[in-house]
Amino acid sequence: MFGLQVKTVNLKNEEERLSVHKFLESFGLKLDDDVDYTLVIEIDGNIKATCSKAKNIFKCFAVSDDLRGENVTSTLISALIDKLFEEGMYHSFIFTKPDKIKVFTSLNFKPIYEAHDAVFLEYGIYDINKALDKMGKDYEINSDNEKGALVMNCNPFTYGHRYLIEEASKQCKEVIVFIVEEDKSLFPFGERYKLVKEGTKDLSNVKVVPGGEYIISSATFPTYFIRQEDVRLKAYAEIDAGIFGKYFGPKFNITKRFVGEEPYCIVTNAYNETLKEVLPKHGMELIEIKRKEYNGSFISASKVRELIKNNNLEEVKNVVPEVTWKFLNSQKGKEIAEKIKKSNSPH
Structure with a gap:
């Protein structure tokens, strides 16, 4: 050297x-x-x-x-x-690329999940099994009953999210809603988590839980070694779905995962298709629910952010639960609204 x-x-x-x-x-x-x-x-x-x-x-x-x-x-x-x-x-x-696994395992990294075009490894005394044990203990998730699950960002929490959670709660004895913890959204994780928790507290069989480090947001997935967007999205979706099926399913007895049908967004639709392909390999069923509509179009968080950006707050009031509306009118909510108005591409 x-x-x-x-x-x-x-x-x-x-x-x-x-x-x-x-x-x-x-x-x-x-x-x-x-x-x-x-x-x-x-x-x-x-x-x-x-x-x-x-x-x-x-x-x-x-x-x-x-x-x-x-x-x-x-x-x-x-x-x-x-x-x-x-x-x-x-x-x-x-x-990293699958052909680099040996390089990193020789440096004491442990593979978590390998997809066709990418592999995800971790290093340190902490690992995914310990993390899920801790999650189960901290949020009192008992693994006896079969459960349904949803993974949501809720940026912000809308009537669309509420509807999907309600529908899942009708079909399962217990439901866990995992909120994506990665702070890559305009609404910070802490606020998103509180809004969903508060906005679903009347649903007695629903538990809202922080997603932790192993529910990966697409914003976290690296672009450096996969240039093609469609290949990168597929690799991300395979790893995210694979981790959920391989680890979260058996740990918490999750047998069903619910998603909203995606009529508009090609990226989300491709992600749902990968979930359909990967989850059954791990004994989990994917259930697509038709999204809630308002005024002839589907309710989405991106639509809400667009309405905020265009200062169309009266329309926002029609598509978000009261808990979100109250937050948007708080000092913190107004600050976020200002950021949305100033941003070129609201995430």
Whole structure:
């Protein structure tokens, strides 16, 4: 390793960022927009290896052929783990290509789920089984009864979400609603969780639970090694559905998962198709429910955000439960509404 130098990249410096981007491009990879820390190994001022992280997800790895076998990946991973420890995080993940599994398992990463075009691994003393044990204990989820489940973002909680939850509650003795915890939405997780919990408290057989780190949002799934959007979406959906079927199903005795039919969004529709394909392999049935309509169109959170953006609040009142309406009129809600109005593409 003589002469190799591990360097932290200043991501705010356009020139430094571009040099990493160009190096990755030579491997058919890219630097994801959400990276918050990047390392490179240079020889004579030329980048020979790089890796990055976004929070506790490691990504954007590349090593020049002339440095293979020099324990470069191990050096970079160790440096990233040290950085996470500094930030108080002791558990990390990697999404990578299936042919890279051996590289990372040799560094003590454990595979969670392998799809056709991607594999998801984790590192640290914590793992998915311990996490689900803790979730079961913290939220008193007993695994005796068969259950139905929904995974929702609720950005924000609408009458459409409420309707799907109600329909599931009629078909199952118990229902768990997992709220996506990743904060990539305009409505923060804490607020989304409270709105759904408050807005379903009259449904005695429904339990609202934070999704945790293993219900992956598509916003978290890396773009760096899968450029084609349709292939990337398929890989993300396979991993997300596979984790749910393989781990959540047996742990909590979930035999049915409910989704809303998706007449408009190609991305969500493709995701639902993958759920239909993957979940039955793990003994779970997927049930599609026709969405609730208002004024001839389906109610959706994106429609609500669009109405807020266009300052059409009277119309919003017709498609959200009272708990959401009250929140939108609170100080916090008004601040979020202002952000939506200013954003180019409300998420």
